[in-house]
Amino acid sequence: MRIRRIIMGFSQKTEPNLDHAIAGAASGFITRFLCQPLDVIKIRFQLQVEPISKCHISKYKSVSQAFLLILREEGISALWKGHIPAQLLSITYGTAQFYSYNVFIKMMQKLPKIEQWNHSMHFIAGTGAGSIAIIISFPFDTVRTRLVAQSSNHQVYNGVLHSCSSILRQESPKVFFSGLLPTLLQNAPHTGLQFAFYKFFTDCYKRYTSGTDTNFYNSMLSGSAAGFITKTIVYPFDLARKRLQIQGFQHGRKGFGKFFQCNGLLDCLKMTVKEEGIQGLFKGLVPTQIKATTTSALHFTVYEQVLLLLRIL
Template sequence: MGHSQKSESNIDHAIAGAASGFITRFLCQPLDVIKIRFQLQVEPISKCHGSKYKSLPQAFLLILREEGIFALWKGHVPAQLLSIVYGMAQFYSYNVFMKTIQDISKIEERNHFIYIHFIAGAGAGSVATIASFPFDTVRTRLVAQSNNHQVYKGVLHSCSSIIRHESPKVFFYGLLPNLLQIAPHTGLQFAFYEFFIDFYKKYTSNTDTSFYNSMFSGSIAGLLAKTIVYPFDLARKRLQIQGFQQGRKGFGKFFQCNGLLDCLKVTVKEEGVQGLFKGLVPSQVKAAITSALHFTAYEQVLLLLKLLR
């Protein structure tokens, strides 16, 4: 990333970002499906309750038994579109922001400060989120609906239904809490990643960003960043299903709220502070794996593009 920006073009960063998004999404989609199911369940996620989902292994096996293996890749097409557009926009704009900040502040490559990576990462995350957000709403609704009460038949059908029966604005429901979450989240992710990349290099005397360095730094960066901003992620998912009661039959009580602050307030009132961190464990596992794969695939594709020149 910051360490080799001068030698690659912006297009290389866009291609590497898109490829990274595709690979990561395909491998991590099952964890994402379980995480969303946890977030949308109002009842506690515990064994001593009459809840549908009680733990990560139980949810995994229950979805397999009730809905089959393909349910773990439910909403995969819009998720892939989301990931490719997001990955491309994120790494492309991160590269542009880094170059711009360096030009303005005249900071030497080797003297980067963490805050510069944070600012560039926050900007890149915001650009990528706005560009890919409609796919995220469609994906959430496809994952949220039960197989027995299907409202949407697929991506195109869900898009046309939302436009016909609701409004195009629906595609951007939950955008504000998402930006509030994504800007610091991506900023922290890039800042932590660069910090651990340098830390790893210092202690292993390896000047290149190796496969292992990317995996190690990416996983820790993802875990730390996700934990810090998690309540906003939960609020976003709950806002995206407002007005979608019919697709949620059989999943327990329906969660209703108006806007971000109300969503956080109602969650704490009904489920306690721990309700804000519902689904955190699969989310942390997913964040560590996803972030490691995301950065590593990106770095490896960049190296490949350099070799192909």
């Protein structure tokens, strides 16, 4: 009985944070599985130097054309290319993000008069949580990008373990963190803005409907709006991150057109504008906005619903 009381006491102390971690992991897994095809198309667009236009001799010309071309050339499985490292990324990121966010919120709620800075508090907590989640999960993102970027007809990597061992053997461990700076510049404020906008829209929804709880419809609508707005704001950094992650990977990009070479974040942004114009910084924005709207809605909704289920259990 004494052991049981000790275990129950420990469980009660850790349950809230553990619930947020479990809900974050479930949210990351489900969202990634459903939205992976949009991510594959987005990455292919981001890495293509040639214009995304029906009037140009480019491999990918539109979302629908890219979708059908990938199906025809590589099969349906190509739309989930890099899915295993992507799942590892999403589960790790979701767990770290929501767990850290919950910890930061609890810490700041102890500060005097913090309620006057409600939305700022969510932005700061989201930015801190996003930074921690990015650093922890970033190697999975690099591996996923390499696997998605390679042609099925010129495969360099045969899976997650092979790609990791090849990078370590042929390049260096720091390659796993290539593009970390633009990712932090993009995703840290992106996560902060996402949480702040989500809180803002959920509060607006509650005022409009005279509700008190964040229900399914509130999460879906607020998550969609938050995802769309924040991703559009920080998009050029997302494009730069993907291009930096494939530096030194020319041999895996045969058949995809001209290879983009750059040295660092500023050079990447400058070379993109020089070769492709300002619009080049927003290449792949449409599938990204579709993906961001969908994933953000699913991310917050699944998270809230799993939390609710855990409370009932």
